[in-house]
Amino acid sequence: MTKRDFPKIHFYDQDFVDIYDKTWAWIQDCWTSDSENSAIGGKFFSYPGNPVIQQADAIFSSFFLVYSNRIYQAHPTLDVFYDRQEPNGAIRSAYSIETGQPVVDRDNPECLGIPLFAWAEFNLYHKTANKKRVKDVLPTLHRYVEWIDSVFKRDNGLYQVPLSVTGMTNSPRENAAYPLDFNAMMAVNVLYMSAMADILNDKESSFQYKRQYFSLKTRINSLMWDPEDGFYHDIDINEKRLPVKTIAGYWPLLAEIPNDDKAEQIIGKLSDPLFFGSPHPFPSLAVNEPAFDENGGGYRGSVFPHLTFMVIKGLERYQRWDLARDCAIRHVYFMLDSMSPEGNHHKGNLWEAYLPLKEGPAQWEEKPDFPRSQYLTFDALSTICLTIENIVGLFISLPRKTVDWIIPNLEIMGVENLSLKKNMITILSNKSGRGWEIHMESEKLYYFTINILGKKKKTLPIPSGKCSMLIDKL
Numbered sequence: 001m002t003k004r005d006f007p008k009i010h011f012y013d014q015d016f017v018d019i020y021d022k023t024w025a026w027i028q029d030c031w032t033s034d035s036e037n038s039a040i041g042g043k044f045f046s047y048p049g050n051p052v053i054q055q056a057d058a059i060f061s062s063f064f065l066v067y068s069n070r071i072y073q074a075h076p077t078l079d080v081f082y083d084r085q086e087p088n089g090a091i092r093s094a095y096s097i098e099t100g101q102p103v104v105d106r107d108n109p110e111c112l113g114i115p116l117f118a119w120a121e122f123n124l125y126h127k128t129a130n131k132k133r134v135k136d137v138l139p140t141l142h143r144y145v146e147w148i149d150s151v152f153k154r155d156n157g158l159y160q161v162p163l164s165v166t167g168m169t170n171s172p173r174e175n176a177a178y179p180l181d182f183n184a185m186m187a188v189n190v191l192y193m194s195a196m197a198d199i200l201n202d203k204e205s206s207f208q209y210k211r212q213y214f215s216l217k218t219r220i221n222s223l224m225w226d227p228e229d230g231f232y233h234d235i236d237i238n239e240k241r242l243p244v245k246t247i248a249g250y251w252p253l254l255a256e257i258p259n260d261d262k263a264e265q266i267i268g269k270l271s272d273p274l275f276f277g278s279p280h281p282f283p284s285l286a287v288n289e290p291a292f293d294e295n296g297g298g299y300r301g302s303v304f305p306h307l308t309f310m311v312i313k314g315l316e317r318y319q320r321w322d323l324a325r326d327c328a329i330r331h332v333y334f335m336l337d338s339m340s341p342e343g344n345h346h347k348g349n350l351w352e353a354y355l356p357l358k359e360g361p362a363q364w365e366e367k368p369d370f371p372r373s374q375y376l377t378f379d380a381l382s383t384i385c386l387t388i389e390n391i392v393g394l395f396i397s398l399p400r401k402t403v404d405w406i407i408p409n410l411e412i413m414g415v416e417n418l419s420l421k422k423n424m425i426t427i428l429s430n431k432s433g434r435g436w437e438i439h440m441e442s443e444k445l446y447y448f449t450i451n452i453l454g455k456k457k458k459t460l461p462i463p464s465g466k467c468s469m470l471i472d473k474l
Contacts, residue, residue, distance in 0.1 A: 005069065005071075005073065005417065006021075006024045006067075006068060006069055007067060007069060007386065007388075007415055007416065007417050007418035007419070008021075008415070008416040008417060009387060009413075009414070009415050009416075010392075010412065010413050010414045010415070010416065010428055011297040011387075011391065011392065011411075011413045012393065012411050012412050012413060015336050016332060016336075019194075019332070019336060019350075019383050020383055020384060021421050022383075022386050023350075023376065023379065023380050023383040023384055024068070024384070026350075026374055026376060027045075027068075027072060027376055027380065029048050029066075029374070030045050030046060030047060030048060030061075030377075031043070031044075031045055031072055032044050032045075032046065032342070032398075037101050038097045038098060038100075039096070039097070039098060039100030039101075040053060040062075040080055040095065040100055041140050042076050042079070042080065043073065043076045043077075044058075044080050045057060045058070045061040045065065045072070045377075046077075046078040046097070047372065047375060047376075047377065048374075050097075051096060051097055051098065051107060051214065052094040052095060052096055052097060052103050053077070053080055053094065053095050053097055054093065054094045055081055055091070055092075055093045055094065055113030055114060056071075056093075056113065056114055056122070056167060056306075056377065057077065057377045058077040058078050058080065058081055058120075059078070059114065059116045059117065059119070059120045060125065060306055060309075060377050060378065060381060061074070061077060061376075061377055062074040062075070062077070062078060062120040062124060062239070062308075062380060063120070063123060063385045064380040064384040064385045066123065066124060066127040066128070066380060066458070067127075067384055067385070067388055067418070068418070068420040069418070070075065070419060074124055074127075074324045075124060075133065078117065078120060078121070080095065080179075081117075082137065082140045082180040083096075084100070084102075085129055085143065085144065087148075088147055088150075089112070089143035089144050089145075089146050089147030090144075090147045091117075091144050091147075092110075092112075092113070093105075093108065093111045093112060093113030093114075093165070093317055094111065095261070101125060105164060107163075107164040108162045108165055110151060110167045112148070112152070112161055112162075113165070114165070114166070114167065114182075114185055115144070115145070115148060115182070115185050115186055115189045116185055116188060116189060116271045117137075117144065117189070118140055118141055118188075118190070118191075118192035118193045118196065119188050119189065119192050121133070121134065121137055121141070121192070121196065122192040122195055122196055124395070125196070125199065125399065126218060126397040126398060126399060126400075127396060127398060128398060128421065129399045129421055130399035131199060131200070131399075134196050134199050134200060135200055138193070138196055138197065138200065138205075138340070140191075141193055141196075141325075141333045142193070142205075145186075145189065145190065145193070148186070154208060156178075156219065156239065157185050157215055157216065157218075157219040158178045158216075158219050158220075158223065158235075159178065159182055159183050159186055160177050160178055160180050160237075163176055163179055164216045165179070165182055166181045166182055166248065168181070168248065168284065168299040168365075169298060170298040170299050170300065170364075171244075171246050171248075171284065171285065171287070171299035172244050172246075172289070172291040172300065173234050173242060173244060173246060173248075173299075173301065175234075175236045175237075175242055176234035176235070176236065176242060177234075177235065177236050177237040178223075178224075178230050178234065178235045178236075178239075179234050179248065180220070180233060180234045180235075180251065180252070181248035181251045182226070183216065183219075183220055183278040184220065184232075184248075184251035184252045184254070184255045184257060185215055185251060185255075186216060187216045187217055187220065187252075187255035187257060188251070188254055188255045190206050190209045190212045190213045190216070190447075191209075191210075191213045191237075191255060191256070193205075193208075193209040194209035194210045194213060197209060199399075207469070208425060210378045216469070217255070217257050220232070220252060220255075220257050221257060221258075221262075223239055223241075224241065224252075225258075225262065226241055229245075230262070230265030230266065230268075230269075231245055231249050231265070231266055231269065232248075232249045232252050232258075232266070233245070233249070233464060234248070237266065244285075244286075244289055244291070245269075245275065245285070245286040245289060246284060246285050246286070247276065247282055247283070247284045247285070247301070247304075247307050247311070249266060250266065250282075250307075250310065250311045250314050251310065251314070252266075252314075252362055253266065253267075253311070253314025253315065253317055253318065254310055254313055254314040254317060256317050260318075263318050267315065267318065267320060267323070269286075270282060270311065270315075270323070271323075272329070273287065274286070274287055274288045275287060275288065278303075278357055279284075279330075279334075279356070279357055279358065280303045280330070280334040280354055280355065280356050280358075281303070281308060281311075281327040281330055281331055281332065282303065282307065282308055282327070282357070283301045283302070283303055283356035284299045284300070284302055284303070284304055284307060284310050285299065285300050285301050285378065286302060287301075294355070294356065294357050295355065295362065295363040295364075295365075295469050296353055296354070296355055296356065296362025296363055296364060297362075297363070297364050297365070298353075298362075298364045298366075298370065299360075301356050302353035302355070302356065302362035302364075302371070303331075303334075303353060303354040303356050303362070303379055304352070304353050304378060304455055305331070305335070305353075305354075305378040305379050305382045306377070306381055308327070308331050308382065309378075309382065309385065310329070312324045312327060312328055312386060312390055315327075315400050316390075319342070321390075321393075321406050321408070322408050324390050325390050325391060325393065325408060328382070328386040328387075328390040328391050329391055331382055331386070332382055332383065332386070332387065332391065334354060334359050335350060335351075335354065335379070335382060335383070336353055337359035338351060338355075338359045338360050338361055340341055349373035349374050350373070350374055350376070350379040350383070351371045351372070351373055351375065351379070352370070352371035352372040352373075352375035352376070352378055352379075352443035353370070353371040353378075353471045354371075361373075392413050392414065393405055393406045394415055394418075394427065396418075396420060398421055399446055400422055400447075401445070401446045402446065402447045402448075402449065402452065403425070403427065403446060403447070403448050403449070403462075404449045405427065405448070405449065405450045405451065406451045406452065407429075407451070407452055408429075408452075409448075409452070410429055410436045410452065410471060411429070411432050412429065412431070413428075413429060414426070414428030414429055414438075414439075415427055416426045416428065420446070422443070422444075423442060423443045423444040423446070424441075424442070424443055425440070425442045425443075425446070426439070426440065426441040426442075427439075427440050427448070428440075429471075434470055435469070435470055435471065435472045436471040436472070437468050437469070437470055437471070438450070438465075438468060438469050438471065439466070439468045440462055440466070440467050440468065440469075441465070441466045441467075442463075442464055442465070443464055444463055444464050445461060445462065445464060446461075446462055447459055447460070447461055447462070448460050448461075448462045450471075452471070456471070
């Protein structure tokens, strides 16, 4: 079990396995390790041919690169940004690969990026158990938040930022002065900074971040929640809620902002065909909005894999495992069916964005080069990360020495040769003459929790070596 290779997945639909394997092969094209010709230096992940390295790419790619068995490290791309932090705490959203300088956007003069470094770092910690890294990065992230507060925080406790910062460039939210998604992202960020301070047993910092989180949560709930339509909205400069419903309304789930009643109302709209329950989950704009475009039209209806990923991770926060898995499977099926018109999944490309009502890449009349093909920053979140975590159903925490397997029913599936630091594990379920069996192989002890939804939940210590368990005996 020592061979250095990507972990293998097993799933009853071979097309899922094939696209998972292919994605790892394609990632090679996005990985730069010979960077002598660039001012960035080191190794990093970016879209091939892109002259800039982007903060969003660094953050989102970390969620799937952690599963590469350390063939592609998840942290160097993040470090490119930390290494360029300015004395005032600023980290810019994009840097030129050629010069290493920030790339200024006319609509975003401060080059502010999505503030999700702490979410990425907390996830890395649970996949690597590297406590020293948490200690090293937390002061950088602290100065970064202080900079954002000093430039963008207003007297009402919310952040006023250009809409282009959210990445949802042409979403019909023109009058949004306080974008809901950016404010919810800041809540996600300080929530995880508090969790990282807890890892370091720094109770004072943890308390300060938590206080900042609860303050932001209160503001979002009081100013951005509309009790009439049961949804979160952007607000304009006069703190008036804008009526449009966009996928940004789901960032509060990831930040654990809604109580159970509010969560129920917005989660309900994910299955409603009038709102976000389109055949391909989830459109970037509610289907019943006047500006909705069935061809996608950029952020007027296209399905973006990174936003689907965000919604599914938000559903997890509210223990909606069944809906999260169902939507992840449907999403990957649509990605497969969009690869080529003849339905031949072995040819064709993945896409940056998809049609909401049928299979195929999205279209945007004003931008003929949209969507980009093989935009793996977004796509690999689905074909690797969602596949392992939500479709196969494995959740791993190295510091806790735990593997949780959350599945709705027993099927032939699992993961083989997944590296947990210096421990390779294999977990596979299949049916034998004695009933459903789970086979495991590991080099070290860990704790395994199997949760067959609504039926059985059991935690067992798994010794090193090979072992198996019969589900009926649990």
